[in-house]
């Protein structure tokens with residue numbers, strides 16, 4: 001790599017042409033409309049809202065296009081539809097290199113990569129690890145050495161070499177955005193969408209990022225970014241402007257032709273005024289003009305007029321070959337591609353297979369977990385502390401006839417604790433994970449099955465270790481029977497029920513927003529726990545009995561109680577004058593648990609676990625593919 005190339009990029013040297021895409025993509029869209037059905041809380045009825053009102057345009061390779069407009073004009077909606085990231089309520093036609101698709105089709109168009117506004121990065125990976133793991137997922141046909149070379153090349157191009165060993169969470173806002181771009185550049189995409197890439201960055205970081213995007217576009221990519229209100233410096237680096245106002249196109253053309261086009265429509269941009277600010281003022285309705293007429297006049301304005309005028313400079317975009325594939329020779333001729341890049345470009349960007357994806361994702365989760373081990377330690381520590389508290393409060397209740405009811409409460413409390421910790425830990429954390437998953441899945445890093453497997457392979461042992469540490473300690477402190485069969489069955493039941501609750505947690509977390517999930521999770525756990533503990537089957541109204549049969553909590557609890565008091569347990573010692581439950585069978589009879597079908601109940605727990613995981617997979621697949 002040319003010495004000082006990274007610095008050139010950071011300093012905004014426009015002559016630098018970084019990694020080149022393998023193909024060029026021309027994106028044309030016609031009459032895009034988007035209508036959303038919303039429920040009016042004031043009128044108590046469904047209402048239709050048209051967000052995009054038939055917009056058209058064409059984004060060509062080699063240029064950076066900024067989609068601009070006032071807040072709520074529909075910029076993100078248009079970007080999402082064009083990328084195929086979210087196409088709810090969309091109509092119209094989108095053509096990629098002339099091949100038409102329906103705007104409502106939700107899949108990455110033309111191998112598009114989408115970089116969202118939020119930094120969807122793995123906080124506990126270093127920049128180099130994030131890059132090399134992404135490279136391992138995306139570049140299956142590269143050797144380890146070639147991948148490493150490519151990672152270093154891109155990091156240098158994006159000015160991130162010095163931050164290679166920094167954890168992603170410790171990067172500055174600008175570095176995070178550049179890393180998000182770097183991660184997607186690994187597969188040399190031809191079409192990139194960026195939602196508000198400069199939001200939250202200071203002017204220098206924003207300018208540096210836009211310079212980088214401009215350079216990437218110069219290499220033959222089609223780059224489209226929504227930008228709210230660019231400074232004059234940033235605006236200068238944009239090639240084309242697509243301005244929206246209230247879901248309609250106000251201006252679509254070269255940035256350099258904007259001011260004359262506005263003048264042609266009777267709107268003179270004051271001298272020393274940032275044209276981007278002026279455009280925003282016009283689009284926001286600050287001038288008393290009919291914006292539909294303004295848009296019409298501006299669309300009639302010929303770029304040629306501006307080019308012929310001495311006061312307008314149109315940036316020179318390298319002429320690109322019309323064929324889809326840019327040959328190596330052409331790349332060298334047009335863009336001065338380095339020999340090293342040329343060598344790396346020879347490889348085919350083939351994603352890794354499912355088994356390899358699973359191995360890479362497992363390794364990634366292992367790294368994240370070991371870095372964030374405090375979370376695991378807190379979880380185990382919480383279980384140990386509760387075990388000590390329960391053990392102290394219910395000390396010795398397991399072997400004593402006068403405290404059978406106390407032990408029953410301990411057993412119920414144990415079940416409730418492990419069900420809650422199993423369920424709530426994932427119910428609350430999965431919606432956050434979902435955000436990163438959406439981005440990585442859309443950008444085709446991996447398939448869903450390896451992802452789910454890698455998540456479960458970490459989370460399941462976590463919960464199992466937590467449960468075991470709680471049960472072993474509290475069971476021993478409460479003096480419950482230590483016969484191997486009973487103790488093992490009790491432990492296995494608690495762990496299995498907790499994992500079943502965890503499966504429910506995944507389902508709730510992947511289907512409901514966090515705000516709803518936080519109460520749906522506990523409410524369901526409470527509902528299921530009522531059956532079997534507070535309410536015997538004989539006392540349950542007929543129309544509620546199905547809940548008794550499907551309750552995994554009830555099934556697990558019955559097996560747990562039976563493992564302690566069933567299997568013809570001998571009489572208990574009574575240290576008082578009278579003990580009602582000296583014979584354990586009497587107690588089981590009283591609790592409606594004289595006959596507990598161990599196999600049947602465990603089947604309910606295991607089947608519910610499998611069913612909930614399958615439903616989670618189906619829900620995730622639907623959410624990720626039908627946006």
Ligand SMILES: Nc1ncnc2c1ncn2[C@@H]1O[C@H](COP(=O)(O)OP(=O)(O)OP(=O)(O)O)[C@@H](O)[C@H]1O
Nearest residue numbers: 036038051069070071072073074075076077078228
């Ligand atoms: N799913 C939805 N349901 C209801 N309204 C929506 C939905 N998505 C977008 N909108 C509405 O559509 C309008 C355009 O939204 P969009 O996010 O595209 O605007 P924007 O131009 O990107 O705004 P900003 O610059 O503030 O991000 C907004 O008024 C928004 O409230």
